[in-house]
Amino acid sequence: MITVTDLRKVYRQGKKEVVALDGVSLSVPKGSIHGIIGHSGAGKSTLVRCLTLLDRPTSGSVSIDGTELSSVRDSEIRAARRRIGMVFQHANLMDSRTAAGNVAHPMELVKAPKDKIRAKVAELLKLVGLEGFENAYPSQLSGGQRQRVGIARALASDPDVLLCDEPTSALDPATTDEILDLIQDLTRRLQLTVLIITHEMHVVKRVCGSVSLLSKGQVIESGPLAEVASDLDSKLARALLPLPVSEPIKGALQAGPVLEILFSGEGAKEPVLTGVARHFDIDLNVLAGSVETLGGQQFGHLRVQLGDDADRDAVLGYLRNRGISAKLAGSTADEAELSEFAPADTDFAAETGDSK
Amino acid sequence: MNEIFSNPVLAKALPEAIVETLQMVGISAFFTVLVGLPLGVFLHVTVPGGLRPMPVVNRIVSDIVVNITRSIPFAILMVALIPLARLLVGTSLGPVAASVSLSIGTIPFFARLVEACLRDVHHGKIDAAQVMGSTRMQVISKVMLPESLPALVAAATTTVVTLVGYSAMAGLVGGGGLGKLAYNYGFQRFDVTVMIVTIVLIIVLVQLIQLTGEWISRSLDHR
Ligand SMILES: Nc1ncnc2c1ncn2[C@@H]1O[C@H](COP(=O)(O)OP(=O)(O)O)[C@@H](O)[C@H]1O
Numbered sequence A: 001m002i003t004v005t006d007l008r009k010v011y012r013q014g015k016k017e018v019v020a021l022d023g024v025s026l027s028v029p030k031g032s033i034h035g036i037i038g039h040s041g042a043g044k045s046t047l048v049r050c051l052t053l054l055d056r057p058t059s060g061s062v063s064i065d066g067t068e069l070s071s072v073r074d075s076e077i078r079a080a081r082r083r084i085g086m087v088f089q090h091a092n093l094m095d096s097r098t099a100a101g102n103v104a105h106p107m108e109l110v111k112a113p114k115d116k117i118r119a120k121v122a123e124l125l126k127l128v129g130l131e132g133f134e135n136a137y138p139s140q141l142s143g144g145q146r147q148r149v150g151i152a153r154a155l156a157s158d159p160d161v162l163l164c165d166e167p168t169s170a171l172d173p174a175t176t177d178e179i180l181d182l183i184q185d186l187t188r189r190l191q192l193t194v195l196i197i198t199h200e201m202h203v204v205k206r207v208c209g210s211v212s213l214l215s216k217g218q219v220i221e222s223g224p225l226a227e228v229a230s231d232l233d234s235k236l237a238r239a240l241l242p243l244p245v246s247e248p249i250k251g252a253l254q255a256g257p258v259l260e261i262l263f264s265g266e267g268a269k270e271p272v273l274t275g276v277a278r279h280f281d282i283d284l285n286v287l288a289g290s291v292e293t294l295g296g297q298q299f300g301h302l303r304v305q306l307g308d309d310a311d312r313d314a315v316l317g318y319l320r321n322r323g324i325s326a327k328l329a330g331s332t333a334d335e336a337e338l339s340e341f342a343p344a345d346t347d348f349a350a351e352t353g354d355s356k
Numbered sequence B: 001m002n003e004i005f006s007n008p009v010l011a012k013a014l015p016e017a018i019v020e021t022l023q024m025v026g027i028s029a030f031f032t033v034l035v036g037l038p039l040g041v042f043l044h045v046t047v048p049g050g051l052r053p054m055p056v057v058n059r060i061v062s063d064i065v066v067n068i069t070r071s072i073p074f075a076i077l078m079v080a081l082i083p084l085a086r087l088l089v090g091t092s093l094g095p096v097a098a099s100v101s102l103s104i105g106t107i108p109f110f111a112r113l114v115e116a117c118l119r120d121v122h123h124g125k126i127d128a129a130q131v132m133g134s135t136r137m138q139v140i141s142k143v144m145l146p147e148s149l150p151a152l153v154a155a156a157t158t159t160v161v162t163l164v165g166y167s168a169m170a171g172l173v174g175g176g177g178l179g180k181l182a183y184n185y186g187f188q189r190f191d192v193t194v195m196i197v198t199i200v201l202i203i204v205l206v207q208l209i210q211l212t213g214e215w216i217s218r219s220l221d222h223r
């Protein structure tokens, strides 16, 4: 269990003050994976650095399984840190150590007996699917394999908590999914509490049970995936169920009103659109749509255009009565924002270019 | 060829000169690494934002190091340190005495190189080690030094090559060795054979050191 309460971190740069975290609160229950998503500069890395005490918070509190971290003395920091496993974007392995040597590193620090270390290293490498790679140096491994070693190393001190700072941002899409599935599998098996920092919505969709949106050092939205996805007005829902920017289809229907509809759970099972068409005896066109299973629940996000003879308020009322969020579609400027956490082309360039 | 073997100076003095040069280089290389390595580590970890920031002490030590390496020409430093050599080893003559000033001349140089090597260790590795629960000493001994070992060996190689050059100079003020041989016979008595032989030997020595150092550095590098 990770609990963060009203965390603030202010960096001083000469006379200027940079507020990196501005009152962040969140809580991650044991055995679950929480995603922190936000743009570059939102304060994600700062949050992780405060959780690992690489940086001292300016104010606020961080506790892990009831142990208050922000007030421990320097001498106790090391013990506290051993309860946290950390996975880095670029794995940060030691180039001078083999895979086995890297996994052994945290155990060497507390002078564990050699045979214990050897047994544990073998067990951990097997757990992350790297049997037979004991003697490989990081330079001989692929990006995904290096990250597996990083995960095995993070687990070597039997931590309660796993912090992952952009664990897949340097990997290709297929490897990303492998690593995410591994993290999910380990979370279940070892009953870990996991925090994944990311700027890609894909990561959240695939493994997170809950998510927080961090912006300018503040959590502006937060909650279980199924909950935040059901709110048509939330930024997270729009990012989780993105619709491509689309123009009304010219000539098909004469400039009728365009609606946005979001249905989930039970609502997703009903044939809503044909229901509307029959009930009001109107035509409608689907302009864009996105259907996903999020947090074990089905979600659909549609943009539809009604015929110009349709009574849009009546249609909106009809949908809302059936527990379906619906509203008049926003401007295209709004729509551009929808794609903000989609993996951009630049991310792909970064992952193929920089291998270390 | 014949001239080389029949040259009385070479037959008599060359073996001793070689031994003296190797002594000077060996002893001072040993002390340079012994003192320069910790000094370089100290300079690196005490910088502001370092592993153990001590800005004032760092500034002072750093200034002393810079002053010795940058401001005082080695020839002058060597002469200035003759009294210290006499104090430490009882004499100002011979390769052991010369090693005192040689070491003091190259320690700051090597410490600077060490500092630069450590600075090149990626900061993410230090973060990773700290999050694992390393003590500062463990960060130094298990991350900084092993990760920069290939670069440190290269730095030591450069330093030893520099020492060969300095040792020739030290030969002139009592250290003996190949430098003294070249000066006494090659320069003062115009014995061209002696001059050429010492030059060739020094070139061979430098090449050997350079190649060995590069080979060790490469075989340690797993990147
Ligand atoms: N050591 C530091 N000194 C000064 N400012 C910093 C420091 N670290 C981060 N910041 C600032 O804090 C803000 C948040 O940074 P960061 O946590 O790295 O964002 P993210 O990881 O979300 O991209 C940025 O404005 C950044 O410039």
Ligand SMILES: [Mg+2]
Pocket: A044, A045
């Ligand atoms: Mg970051």
